[in-house]
Amino acid sequence: EKGGYPHFMLKEIYEQPKTIMDCIRGRINVEGNNVVLSGVIDNKGKFINASRIIIVACGTSWHAGLIGEHLIEEFCRIPVEVEYASEFRYRDPVITDTDIVIAISQSGETADTLAAVELAKSKGAFIYGICNAVGSSIARATDSGSYIHVGPEIGVASTKAFTGQVTVLSMLALTIAREKGTITKEKFESMVKHLQELPEKLKKVLEKTDDIKELSKIFTYAHNFIYLGRGYNYPAALEGALKLKEISYIHAEGYPAAEMKHGPIALIDNEMPVVAIATTDRIYEKTISNIQEIKARKGKVIAIVTEGDTLVCNIADYCIEVPETVEEYAPIVTSVPLQLLAYFIAVNKCRDVDQPRNLAKSVTVE
Numbered sequence: 001e002k003g004g005y006p007h008f009m010l011k012e013i014y015e016q017p018k019t020i021m022d023c024i025r026g027r028i029n030v031e032g033n034n035v036v037l038s039g040v041i042d043n044k045g046k047f048i049n050a051s052r053i054i055i056v057a058c059g060t061s062w063h064a065g066l067i068g069e070h071l072i073e074e075f076c077r078i079p080v081e082v083e084y085a086s087e088f089r090y091r092d093p094v095i096t097d098t099d100i101v102i103a104i105s106q107s108g109e110t111a112d113t114l115a116a117v118e119l120a121k122s123k124g125a126f127i128y129g130i131c132n133a134v135g136s137s138i139a140r141a142t143d144s145g146s147y148i149h150v151g152p153e154i155g156v157a158s159t160k161a162f163t164g165q166v167t168v169l170s171m172l173a174l175t176i177a178r179e180k181g182t183i184t185k186e187k188f189e190s191m192v193k194h195l196q197e198l199p200e201k202l203k204k205v206l207e208k209t210d211d212i213k214e215l216s217k218i219f220t221y222a223h224n225f226i227y228l229g230r231g232y233n234y235p236a237a238l239e240g241a242l243k244l245k246e247i248s249y250i251h252a253e254g255y256p257a258a259e260m261k262h263g264p265i266a267l268i269d270n271e272m273p274v275v276a277i278a279t280t281d282r283i284y285e286k287t288i289s290n291i292q293e294i295k296a297r298k299g300k301v302i303a304i305v306t307e308g309d310t311l312v313c314n315i316a317d318y319c320i321e322v323p324e325t326v327e328e329y330a331p332i333v334t335s336v337p338l339q340l341l342a343y344f345i346a347v348n349k350c351r352d353v354d355q356p357r358n359l360a361k362s363v364t365v366e
């Protein structure tokens, strides 16, 4: 049932061109110029009038939520907060009936996320779910929602669910923005076009597998890793670090690149691998200066860059190119090489990739 792959995780990484397609199917019209997420359309008054959106989730789903925050604030101009469900539920948060709470959960069974949903519901908020498991507890507890439709995810390390969650959050933001009139026609159409191109672009990323496998050998015995990104790629950096931690047991931390100078740069020496996500976007130049700061302290830089990049590749020690897309979809494209890097390092270390120690696929205890 692993479809010829040695692990579910690798199979699920490879499924992503198809799962993104399944996720957008039927939600983009045939002309390719409209996005219809029915859960949003059915409740459009609520979304248009929402004073605030609070996203609650854990782990990888929380990382997807951080990207959702950028998307919704950029396109819909609604203030968004992203909270760890486990913190939210115990801190007596201010929630009103004009708030919308979006719960993101692959399994739909995470105890803390479910409890956050119940709490928000009791305060009168409208609850929207983004789940994978159909009919799961969280899906049933919400007022409305959208499934990500990526199929069962077996590997404990979440991969295709993450890219599916970000895809749904993109469609959600686009649907609200269109209804609210907060996005230009040009930007909307460009976003839809780029969304449709993602499956093909992910196929291109997967062609890099052999290169990433080779690269992974250099880092099998590293004790620490730092992952850097800015803007839309900052959550991708956090997610890359989480993947490495959970399946290889190597200590890794994700940081917004510009925060390095506020402390963590003290960690950099010639034994510190730094994965820098530096695809072309509005803060590309700034990210380059952050990479230069790492190189000046002799850090080993593995850069994830846009195809054809020369500037970053001239500075970095190793470069992995990914196809160009709009910056809003960058984390969908840049998270895949990071999944592969974590996977191969864990395999090199003979780790139990699909069932890492101390972890369960769904965390049904608090």
Ligand code: M6R
Pocket (backbone or CB within 6 Å): 058, 059, 060, 061, 104, 105, 106, 107, 108, 109, 110, 113, 156, 157, 158, 159, 242, 246, 361, 362, 363
């Ligand atoms: O099923 P959920 O999305 O609610 O799970 C949340 C986290 O437990 C989950 O994303 C966890 O962090 C993964 N193992 C990460 O790969």
